[in-house]
Amino acid sequence: MSFMxxxxxxxxxSILNIRPHYGLFINNxxxxxxxxxxxxxSPSTEAELFTVSxxxxxxxxxxxxxxxxxxxxxxxxxxxAERGKYLFRIARILQERARxxxxxxxxxxxxxxxxxxxxxxxxxxxxxFYYAGWADKLDHAGLGAxxxxxxxxxxxxxxNFPLLMLAWKVAPALAAGNTVVLKPAETTPxxxxxxxxxxxxxxxxAGVVNILPGKGSITGRALVEHxxxxxxxxxxxxxxxxxxxxxxxGSDTKLTLELGGKGANIVFDDAALDQAVEGIIQGxxxxxxxxxxxxxxxxVQENVHDEVLERLTRRLATLRLGDPLDKNTDIGAINSREQxxxxxxxxxxxxxxxxxxxxxxxxxxxxGFWYAPxxxxxxxxxxxxxxxxxxxxxxxxxxxxxxxxxxxxxxNSPYGLSAGIWTEKxxxxxxxxxxxxxxxxxxxxxxxxxxxxxxxxxKESGYGREGxxxxxxxxxxxxxxx
Ligand code: NAP
Ligand code: MG
Numbered sequence: 441m442s443f444m445x446x447x448x449x450x451x452x453x454s455i456l457n458i459r460p461h462y463g464l465f466i467n468n469x470x471x472x473x474x475x476x477x478x479x480x481x482s483p484s485t486e487a488e489l490f491t492v493s494x495x496x497x498x499x500x501x502x503x504x505x506x507x508x509x510x511x512x513x514x515x516x517x518x519x520x521a522e523r524g525k526y527l528f529r530i531a532r533i534l535q536e537r538a539r540x541x542x543x544x545x546x547x548x549x550x551x552x553x554x555x556x557x558x559x560x561x562x563x564x565x566x567x568x569f570y571y572a573g574w575a576d577k578l579d580h581a582g583l584g585a586x587x588x589x590x591x592x593x594x595x596x597x598x599x600n601f602p603l604l605m606l607a608w609k610v611a612p613a614l615a616a617g618n619t620v621v622l623k624p625a626e627t628t629p630x631x632x633x634x635x636x637x638x639x640x641x642x643x644x645x646a647g648v649v650n651i652l653p654g655k656g657s658i659t660g661r662a663l664v665e666h667x668x669x670x671x672x673x674x675x676x677x678x679x680x681x682x683x684x685x686x687x688x689x690g691s692d693t694k695l696t697l698e699l700g701g702k703g704a705n706i707v708f709d710d711a712a713l714d715q716a717v718e719g720i721i722q723g724x725x726x727x728x729x730x731x732x733x734x735x736x737x738x739x740v741q742e743n744v745h746d747e748v749l750e751r752l753t754r755r756l757a758t759l760r761l762g763d764p765l766d767k768n769t770d771i772g773a774i775n776s777r778e779q780x781x782x783x784x785x786x787x788x789x790x791x792x793x794x795x796x797x798x799x800x801x802x803x804x805x806x807x808g809f810w811y812a813p814x815x816x817x818x819x820x821x822x823x824x825x826x827x828x829x830x831x832x833x834x835x836x837x838x839x840x841x842x843x844x845x846x847x848x849x850x851x852n853s854p855y856g857l858s859a860g861i862w863t864e865k866x867x868x869x870x871x872x873x874x875x876x877x878x879x880x881x882x883x884x885x886x887x888x889x890x891x892x893x894x895x896x897x898x899k900e901s902g903y904g905r906e907g908x909x910x911x912x913x914x915x916x917x918x919x920x921x922x
Pocket of ligand 1: 596597598599624625626654657661675677678683697698701857902
């Protein structure tokens with residue numbers, strides 16, 4: 441064995457400066473919430489990381505009032521160029537603290553450091569850079585001259601990409617001239633609380649960004665029901681999304697919903713198969729499958745089914761599951777015990793309904809929440825595992841014979857968020873893409889994100905778009921015209 445075979449040392453948590461307790465961030469100050477404090481744990485070790493205070497209805501009211509005052513007195517009066525400078529500053533600070541943020545996200549969420557370091561944190565910074573550039577160009581957003589901001593935006597985000605989902609929501613809202621009250625997910629508040637520090641470092645005026653940790657049923661509900669909120673942006677489950685839509689019905693609160701998915705990854709027999717295999721893995725095992733736009737349904741042309749499965753399982757055998765701080769780890773921990781139970785429950789219907797299960801043979805750590813990569817073949821379109829979102833590292837494989845059958849099967853879903861197409865034929869790529877009812881379609885790739893590309897769904901995957909100039913429209917009212 442040569443010394444070159446030693447891998448890089450695992451990332452160290454010693455660079456983290458986690459406080460033992462976090463309060464709420466309101467009006468640029470840390471205050472205690474009136475709800476009950478809760479503890480955030482690391483899903484890979486079950487170690488307790490810190491305690492957080494929870495915002496109740498009165499705290500929500502305080503934060504919305506602060507956001508309103510900041511909007512009226514400062515933020516809505518500032519020039520776009522000046523707002524842009526704050527966003528650039530935030531982006532730069534995220535870059536400077538990138539390593540610390542990557543370790544924090546990995547510890548709090550359980551996802552591999554490889555991903556937080558190369559995807560979550562750099563993309564979060566990219567989102568701020570991108571929207572910083574828009575702040576003084578809103579006349580070009582396609583809404584007429586002088587589009588107006590909306591006021592106070594309530595933003596509720598999930599646990600799967602905590603910092604990145606924050607960036608997707610906060611950056612366009614601020615660029616467009618709104619102020620923000622954001623609730624991170626209960627199991628992953630750390631990077632949102634660290635982001636509050638970034639806002640202080642950037643000198644952001646008080647009240648422009650407020651961060652309220654807490655449970656959905658308490659903090660989240662109080663926030664969406666608050667009469668002072670002008671815009672709600674929600675990313676999460678379809679059931680909660682529906683509840684929020686009902687609660688704002690009849691009011692003039694603007695709403696965007698980014699909900700679940702059951703993305704089809706379609707592999708034709710003429711595809712570059714090794715490349716397709718990488719894309720299948722990226723599609724469903726990236727972030728342990730905790731991805732709304734995951735390619736959780738593999739539709740493979742019948743004549744290459746066995747070949748693709750053979751190459752896929754061979755490649756999967758090289759992946760490593762374990763300590764997410766280890767730079768060689770490909771598959772990290774499941775975010776919570778509750779999510780692990782959901783994955784077990786849905787995946788267990790697979791065999792019961794007649795599908796065949798393949799599970800990666802790998803060691804599972806003693807502590808923490810883990811699920812080995814799993815593939816179901818012989819899946820019928822009517823099976824639960826072909827219809828319900830599992831939100832875990834579980835792939836359901838279906839077959840098709842013709843492009844028309846591939847399209848019909850791909851569209852046979854209550855969701856319509858994402859799809860992937862693998863073919864070397866450009867004409868087939870275009871005709872199939874044109875017939876798919878999915879908001880995002882990847883061509884010979886999967887799970888690639890760019891701040892300039894709009895992202896969002898059809899059907900039960902929600903409505904509204906995030907990213908690009910379309911993402912600004914969600915935070916602006918039409919302008920007066922010339
Ligand atoms: P979730 O339960 O809907 O939670 C999402 C957020 O909403 C959390 O912050 C949650 O708080 C809060 N919440 C829960 N109930 C609420 C209520 N009644 N009123 C207001 N807020 C409430 O979803 P999840 O299980 O955390 O996330 C997984 C789901 O999100 C999946 O279905 C996935 O597809 C979807 N998702 C979609 C996208 C997208 O862009 N389309 C992206 C990521 C995830 P707690 O933390 O206390 O639960
Ligand atoms: Mg946690």
